[in-house]
Amino acid sequence: TGLQVHHDEFKLVLKQLQILSNAIQSAETSYKSQLNGIMQPIIEKMTKQIHSSQDWQSYTKYFQQLIQNKIQECVKLFDEYITHESQIIAEQCIRDVRFGSLVQLEKQIDRYMQKKSFISEIEVLKHEAFEEFIKQHVLSQQLKFERKPSIKSVETVNEFIDKVRKEFRTNKIYVGCDVEQLKLIPKLLQRVMLYYRCFTLQLPLYESSKEFLDKFENSNVITVTTSTGSGKSSLLPALLIAEGYEKVIVTQPRRLTCEALCDYVNKTMTTNKDGFDIAGWAVTSAHCNANAQILYLTDALLKERLLYDENLIRKQTNNNNKPIVFFIDEIHERSVNIDLCLALFARLLTEKPNLKSKVKIIISSATLDPSITTVFRQIPQLKFNEFYIPNLGKVYHVAKFARSNQNILDLIQEICKTKQRYDQILCFVSSVAEVNQCCHLIQEISHGTITA
Template structure:
């Protein structure tokens, strides 16, 4: 009636969380914590069994991990699109609770779709070249998780203190002693019977001698018989002093190692302590027998013999315990050193798969090395203990601990452990390289060349040598361990660059060597060879901390950055390899590679006198990579001039920076500008005949109508093939797009690509369309996934300033050879291509376009120079320009500024 329930609570259940994160493991719930988000449920026997079973399954999967489930733990800031491990297979090798680390990887099915090749063959590096790395291909890295049983102890603790603290754990079970009356009686009976037998033999001898009347011998026999009777009387009177005892529970190591071989020595020692009358021979005696894996020692002798034997046995036990303790003590000292190293390694805040793999592998090898060291020490200390047994038996003051501690100290000084761990660091690096590079199965359109493999070999071996010899990596301080993840990043970046299979990779060794030796390097290689994406990444892999890459347009900065990060960075959550900065916007600015517009770099050079020193934060120089220099815009030429001025007027900064000037074709006036600077090291890296990934065919269609040619190609093109047409102006772009749709009655649609379009619109057009009409914007800044045909009118509209009329006129001109090469270089990147030329002039007649600074209005340029830190105009700076504008043009700009200042 009062609605009360009366009874007893039989049990209060343990509560565990039932959420998606704890569904496969037990997460105990505090009865007092908020339960809104943890979904508490009672812990049942069924759930406990399921959790334990799941834990065993996970452990087994980690131990027996198959190749197809291996994680490509490149994870570095420079990871890969070639990851092969499922995202759900999180790496728990360092910390089972490390759930915050989420490796952003893709499954194998997605992998094949993301690779830039189709219908590919599959190779591993070992398949391509058995000698690619200095590793044993038959020894696979053991990837099972390692748990090293380390007791947290002070490595400087003495052996004596260690034995005192662990004596209860080390000392084996006590020895039991008990009286053995039967053995005593048997021993006395044996002595009595033997004495009686000897007396009977003497009586027989006496009777024989009586008949011979040999009085002398007879007398001797009778005296001996009398002596035996006296012995018999003594035996009867002394029998009660003889005691037989069994000493049970003797460990096999004590019996086999110390007692068996020293039984007679112990008997001699007991006799020396209490000599027995000759009338009682064979006393004391010792017998050893096995009893259920233990041993029993039967001792027959006087009480004094037993007392002394107990003391001897105790000293031997102490010696055995000390030997065992020494072994545990020695192993603990090794474990203590390894534990401190492990603690330091886990303090390195780089939760990357490659670093996890390195730690796991290092622990594996270190555990094996400890086992080897302990095995050798066991043999050593056991041998030394055997030599001590006789002293242990004789010397009542024998102290095993002190002697073994002294021997252990001598041994550890002679055979040191840390130098072996230093070797293991290099072996661990070899194992990581083998797992993440040599054994990876990857798909390529064609088998990588032997030269590219040799180049990758060279880079990796160079880093391995650096790791073994450079003082930065030698030692076990936190500073040394922080350098290892960076080294792993560099190795994997070299490897990712190899996977791209860009033509320039085969020459990258030469490029990096030239960069090391010179301050200014000019690069001239065809489009699509990898200048803008591959070379900056290789510079970072070679140890440079910062590479600043200039691009002529904002769109190109963002797209190059995205391409580098997509192909050379694995995980979205990791720091990106590349970032970008344009006027008013930026992303990932602290990345190793930074793409920015040449106009922005120009402004920084003009107005920041500490630009170089503020960026440098490492011993390596900062690299300025000026790309697409062939365009020779005003900003590009000003950047060249400002660097030339800086290197001329401040020679002390030459060691702090590298300047790389890159283009498909390079006007000789550019390298000449830097060669005339005294004592400046200038080199060039030119590969004009470097091929593309796919072949390109050139077709001449002089003066043919561009729309007729487009319709002809539409008939033979395959699905997804794209056609790109270069025309001179925006009006022609729009006109040709409209006319093509009209004459084809709407069956063929073309899309415009012009400078004024947003990046989003341009990308949308490229994704939707197959036919495009473009101005110069498509020469460098846009990427076509399936470009098959390029039609080139050979025309280009250029704004030209007339200083006498003080106006800029848009003039149609023929394209220079460098421009033609840029357009031709759009092909051959993803598939074979065809280039159709509609022009009738000789391309080689004009190799390079006229620099814009020589045909542009320079009023704004003059103003920006005079208000900058330079405080001088073009009259001063023209000495550093590769191609200086005319004096008339400069004077006209100055006069215009004066006029504007008065108005």
């Protein structure tokens, strides 16, 4: 009978071990399924419930690769843990056939799940995907420059991108995997790419842009005086959007300039794959993409809106934490419309002091008469600042030849003799009437060989 008892006990041990083995396989399958169950809803939100730009698609791709790799890693670690614990449990089963192996296994699994939360790993993966996006779209692209970027501009773009990194890491509004948190990430990606695309232009003002933005952040009104071609009209509005300002309205004296700047900014700051244009334009009788983040419009149209649209500022600042930026450009022209815009803003800020938190004003020109800003300096508690860099570098070498008092038409004909077909000459004259007169005369003198 003793042998039969041993035989029966061996059967019970074997049965316990088979049950344990099945439970282990089930736990491994369940764990992998649980991780996939966490991953799939997140990926579905990212791909189906959030506006899809090219940048967001790239980020989602990196995140998906990282989370799949992490699941494989976690499953492997779980298998190793369960294998180790099951050996201990199996030995206890052999020593005591009545040992609660399944209960012990469940305890060990629960302990592991509490210690190794996969949810906490997802936050790390979000940041790793962000770093991979920066690596692929910014850092690796810097090696493809035709001209070597200046050391100062490289330092500047790195500071800008580090600022976005820090915000993503430290601001609690980005923590979580609901649509509410995930939909904030595309804005961060846009900011990174705007900083980088501004950097790629290598415009002279970029190296000093951080200094400007620091002054601007602590000002209600700021003047910008830098040389022509430095990037005031195109670079600064894009950088302001990268800083988190939702709307930048830039005035220009003429419709042609509004359209040209809008096209230039869209070509340099976005791509066809982005699916949207960052800039639009508006004049009295027409507009294009007027709800864009950057709007170029004539000073005449802004004057009309300031005069007759009492809700202009309120409409632009609804639900925005950042104030609206009005960028009054080409101040040196001192047209009636420009002066009226400045006067209307001064009156608004004087009569409605609460608008100081909702509006920021940039007054920009290559040359600025200090008397223009007197009206703003007199407003109580208004923070006024100046940004002035007289001698910025040039993107390209410019050769200068003094030809004072020479007839412009004779000079054009002389230059044309040394140029190739379809080369262009840009001439500055003092009025529209003189433009028309010169165009007519040059075509007449050249017998139509020079088109103006």
